[in-house]
Amino acid sequence: MESSSSKITDEIRAEASRLLSSGEVAAFLGFVPGSLPMTVRPFVARSSEDAARLVWNSFCVMNLANYLPEVLKSVEPPRGPGDPEPEGPLPRVGVLATGCWSRNMVVQIQENRIQRDRVVILGISSRGMVDRKKVLARLGGREALKVEEQDHSLLVSGRAFNEEIPRWEVVRDNCRSCVHPDPVIWDIMIGERAGDRQNANRFAQVEEIESLAPEERWAWFQEEISSCIRCYACRNACPLCYCPTCFVDDSRPQWVGKSIEPVDTAIFHILRAYHCAGRCTDCGACESACPMGIRMRLFTKKLEKDVLEMYGAEAGMDPETPLPLSTFSPDDPQDFIVTGQESPKSTGDEAGRSGEVSQS
Amino acid sequence: METKKWEPRIVAFLCNWCSYAGADLAGVSRYQYPPSLRIIRVPCSGRVSANMVLDALKSGADGVLVSGCHPGDCHYISGNMYARRRLALLKSLLEFIGIEPERFNVSWISASEGKQFAEVAREVTEKVRALGPARHLVKDF
Amino acid sequence: MKVYKISREGLDKWIKHWTESYDVFGPVEKNENGMTDWAEVKGLDEISTAPGTTKQPIKTFYLPQPETLFTFTSRGGEPDSDVLKETLDEGRPRVLFGVRPCDARSVTLNGLAYEEDPYYMANVERTLLVGVSCREQCGTCFCRWVGGSPFGTEGLDILLIETEQNFVAEALTDRGVSLVEAGGGAREASGEDLAMVESMRQEAEQAMSAMPDTAETLRSKDLMSMYNADFWGGLSESCINCGACTFLCPTCYCFDIQDEVVRKKGRRIRYWDSCMFPLFTQHASGHNPRGQKVQRVRNRFMHKLKYFPDRFGPVSCVGCGRCIRECPVNIDIREVLRDLLGVE
């Protein structure tokens, strides 16, 4: 029986081919198979021949929105800085989008990174992508030489072993906690929309950490980031990390040291996460890209939880709703404000108003 | 007599119009508080970025205080409102990764609240003093 | 070269003896996904026997991240203010136990570029390498394409070959011989042992696909036609310009230098840089000769596979396969190598 992924693959090929050959799009962003099991390679198809190579499977973990601004620019007629926008509509680009990717595109539209009318979105309701590292962990060091995907399991084989792994067990954490699998914006829907997932306990991982004592949390954080090599794969895999000069590269001021000393690594991860506050759509690309297995998604997930709880906002759900950090409400929660009411009472030298002691 | 106890060092970013004036008023009214604060005047609490707070901690501050006008009183209309969101999220994130909540403080102090300023200074200082010197995000070599 | 035979228990004793005068490091299982990485060890049982390479290459021992080159203070007023003081680390000698031949080769290759660097050479001096041959090759291994071998000895002080019951230890350098002696309890290998090792070596090499004379072929090719080849554009399109490949590569050795000042205490550090990063070649003026992603991707491969061989002879790649394994977007250097070799 044909798997759902291969059905989607066929539809993608057909639509991409149609869009490219009709000239509706100048390029189409998708994936082609990778050179290793459980890998795919992001790919820009520019012809219907290219389109025939496209593939969709459970290993499409990179967020294609990351490539959109660059690919959009690549199809524009060349112009110098300060030259006016060319007359007439610019060429368009087709792209695949699941729920989180489409929301990411919404944020990019809000931030003037991409123009809605220049992208043709092929929407796909995501069933969740597989975490390659989880599969490797289950193999305990045995090398997977071949992985075959079925709707509900993966058939893994290597030197002298065959193993069937239930798919949902190795799905990425972000996908397991996803509540919006359907695209928010799309032009052509591939397959059916699945509707929001009601029962996913989306913040379970965060709550588990929140329940720890401060010192335990610090120990967890240190352990989590201890293997970081500062390769910035997380940053570069993120479509929202697009600053021309990242704060890590500023030298005046030097916000963060460049090496892998724990303080530097900590500040890098704190600020990287913070810069995604209210913008991150939990696509999980950062975690998937990390060669060292760091779960930096937890930091952004915590912020996602806070933004939802404090400001009732979820990134990328609506292009008309301002991003949470560029707006405010007069009634925003502020129970963290220090008032001095817990100030210790007068204790000699440095407390109270000079001359406060009553007459003797 | 000078008391000999460990004095934490707290970087205080105070907005020029309310909190810095409140700190001045504490002085004018001679409200005494511990000599732990190193006040840095900024135009508005809205000027204070997460980066700045982290930089203060990285530089060795045992605590950080950001103080601005009360909501609605901002000299620049709404700077403190943006600050409130930014700093709330930063504070939450720092606590999440295990930074003691008492290290990073936000307050609203108006120009007429000299006494309150001294009280906040005392409260923040004593809380930080109880924690001891900062370790977690301090850059040293 | 002297060849010894040593039991598993004997090896454990070696390590225990060595720890008296050396810091001994070995591949240790770090987390549940089966990956190993370098850590200090006190005995053989801590060391992973999993096939393949560690997560990180051994360049971390030669090019620490960061390496302090100088220290200074900038307090003003004081006589030594703003004066740089050299800090050459001549720390305790160390033994890396269980180094794969490909990784060991990287020390020699990098040494070609760093032979005049006192910091690097000091680390070479203080680091002894005890290798272990590869009986199984991984899907990403390709040392035989770039002049290496699963039984290669280049860069090693000792190569261990696991036989059915015991280990054969080839002491390749004087340092290796002293190490064996310091470890004690080894017997000289018999002719039988030597013959067995030789047949294992041939078997392992024949099991791997090989590409002979890669460096010579690449050196002979026209640089500009390689530079202008049209596959670069398509290749770079999927790249996200992170540094995973370069930072995990044993032979990527590029660095940047920066002064760090905290509370007026300063140090000048050397830390890893990556040609994948836009800042890598950015000039003070803001101009960047490799401002485009395609230029950076091309440079990474051209440096390894053309500029380095042209200058030093061998290719600057040991075929460990880490970059293939860890690239988030599956860029595969083997495809690039094939493409380059195909350039006319």
Place this chain on the structure above:
Amino acid sequence: MAAPKGSVLVVGGGIAGVQAALDLANSGFYVHLVESTAAIGGRMAQLDKTFPTNDCSACILSPKLVECGRHLNINLLTLSDVESVEGEPGAFRVVVRQRPRYVDTEKCLACGTCAEKCPKKVPDDFNLGLGKRKAVYLRFPQAVPLKYAIDPEYCIYINKPGRCGMCAKVCPTGAINLEDTEKKHVLDVGAVILAPGFSAFDPSVLDYTGYGRFPNVVTSMDFERLLSPSGPTEGHLQRPSDKKEPKRIAWLQCIGSRDINRACHGYCSSVCCMYAIKQAVIAREHAGKDVSADIFYMDMRTHGKEFEAYYNRASDEGIAFHRARVHTVSPAADGDLVLRYADEQGRVREEEFDMVVLSVGLELDSRALDLAGRLGVALDADNFIATDTFRPVVTNRPGVYVCGAASEPKDIPQSVMEASAAALEAQRLLHGARWQETRTKEFPPERDVHAEPPRIGVFVCHCGINIAGVVDVKDVTEYAKGLPGVVIAQDNLFTCSQDTIDQMAKTIREHGLNRVVVASCTPRTHEPLFQETLREAGINKFLFEMANIRDQDSWVHQNQPEQATKKAKDLVRMAVAKVARKQPLPYNSVPVFKSALVVGAGVAGMSAALSLADQGFPVTLVERKDRLGGHAVKFYRTWQGAEVKPFLENLSRQVLSHENINVRFGVTVSDVEGSVGRFHTTLSDGSALDHGVAILAVGAESYKPGKGTFARDASSPWGRETFFHGARPDVYTLLELDQVFIKDPSSLSGANQAVFIHCVGSRIPERPYCSRVCCTHAIDQALKLKELNPDMDVIMLYRDIRTYGQREKLYQEARAKGILFVRYDLDHLPKVGEEGGGLVVQAHDPVLDMDVRFNPDFLVLASAVRPRDDVGGLAKLFKCALSEDNFMLEAHMKLRPVDFATDGVYLAGLCHYPKPMDEAIAQAQAAAARAATVLSRDEVPAESVTAEVDTRKCTGCGVCVRICPYHAVSPDPALRVAVVDTGLCKGCGACVAGCRSDAITLKNMGNEQILAAVDAAMEE
């Protein structure tokens, strides 16, 4: 009148004269400021601290004096007296006699060598004879002009030519001119402002005080000098007899005030209650918490803004208040003093004190009396310069105005208000000659320091003992010398004094400094002064930084000198690190839209509008109701006895017919954009207008106890008392009774008894302030009742009678006419009930210590004036603040009483604080005068510290565009980056902190500067 002169004569260099001079000079007029002593500053310069903020008097005054001394359009004539004023309004000819100074002010460097060598020690009149000075002297350390003078009364040479002459021999610059002679100046001016100030009452005539006989009995002015760091004891509190620190101090109130028997002054001096409390608070600050402070008073008159809270705080701190009049001060052993007094119950008590301070009253100086005579200016019954209820700064002589304590005893803010009001009258008279006689200031070209490495000068201020008493200033200065980039570090007694400032400019030039740090007080008050010094020295003024080692160090760590010194070093190091990274900034300006918006058409609003319209500035007057006049239409008469109605009708007529006034009825302000010079305001009807300034005069409300409960807080001492107000026709508020006086006074003639209850809704925890006007208003009404029916019993139930100033005469008259005053306090509140259809009021008489009952025909409630509930919304639109009492909060309670902290917005009338009509008019005129300093200009300075985009880092994401509260950032569609309009940018930096890419920064307040300070703060 022919074209008027563009110059104004201001007589008197006290705070009132200085303020009037500055307002005029800053609005296009040339000012001759005539001062009889050797330096300006007046009485305020002699004060230690000022109530209710406890600001250091010299510190807040000094910048104004310096500004005055340096102002290009103020001609300072010290040691001068006005001999005659001839002519007409618009064209007076003034003769001024300037006594010889015997020191050439061009040459004198104020080095002090002359005084050091002068052999003649004489009593120091600035210190009221408590200390000595030399015959050649500087009036006080921050004197402006900072030039020595020789006192001819004592100088040996001048009295016996040929003898001494030491000063001339030692003067390094040859500035001494012992042959100096009197000069006569003939000045042509358009108007004259009299601000001759007051003299303190001399209590020697009051034998019972012991003043003059017992050394430890001093006047309050003496005591100010004893507290002052620049005084004879350098701020160490010592009593005169033995220099011992007094531990028991008593203040006797109303010395020379409210005393028609012995002192011949019936009026209240208005300020003494507050200054006595302040002195008690400060004395304990100086001499320790174990000092006892006892104040003997009749009524505690804390009727000003924030005064009552100050009084309450002092009381809580343990200062003892005795409602008792001391009848003798007699000597005890060792210079101590025994006070005999009768307490409220008439029991005679004796108490011993180390020192007694006489809270002396204010009177017009005899020289001012003479001057008034020479100028033909009329005096009132109390020998103050007479003014009119509705024209509070206008004298009987046209073109001659008066301000400050010369027309009635008053405090500093009131004097400052009147000074601006007097400036307004001159502006109004002379507006045709604006900018005709002024000069413009040229600064030297600024040196380009971009390429220079930092060469920093550090100036560390002692501030008398304010800083040096706690912080080791020398140590801090030495430390500063070793900091990176510091070329020179100096310490100064008062860095803000004219000589230090001049020296600073010289030092900048001589040492080629390109950056300056001043470690002293707060930049909020002193930064502009020092910045101008930089400009004068040819350096961009933004290459400056202050270290606040007083307000935020020495004053808050008074008991930790070591720690405070360490902190001072840290603060200096931070400032040095920050200034080293600053760059020169441009001086931006904004064109001025020359029209005004006045909100509120009550008396204050109308007065303000007319004041500007008469000068030719178009005014839009916005009134939420459909009529003019506000609450004034409900008033019967002012306390001076003038009926309000005719005045109001005349005022309304003028407003409605004025060609420059556009009255908009039935609208409110709904939105405000822009800033000083270019406000854009939208009204509730949707219409919009552009204006350069705004004056808020939205008034207040009368508290009506019958409407709702008395207190929202059930813990209020009054509980839920409503006094049957609103429920019974025979219970009135003051304004309701005024309505009866206006409409049907005879209806009250038949009444036999009336009871007034004072402080209804005031001076309670819920509304702690005093409503200021009600005592006077109630007593005036009581008198009116007596006019209607001399046999009527009128009973006043009061807490303190606060008929301040000349209002006291109403109180005297009331008592003379048999009006009964029964005091109550919060522990013994009057109770109001009904009995047989009538009212019954029960009170406790504290003198008789028994309950008394009244069955009045009607009850009058002296109810509070309370702020309007909606005032906060309007304030917010203009980015202005409210005080804790919800009145509008001025920029500085002492010296900027009509300005808001927001430039170009001013306030007047009851929205500021409860006040009688004359004061409201004066404040409205003051607001107009201040507004005219903007409207008279073509452009006003704009923010220089603005945001700046680094286009290489900007991604055009638009966060800053969305965040900016001023719409100063917009996207550039072509370049896809953000662009800042520096004219709109206010420099808040919200965009900077919002930018993830570090692409937008705030000039000189960027991450680089701030982080340098952070890093320096953390350095050991």
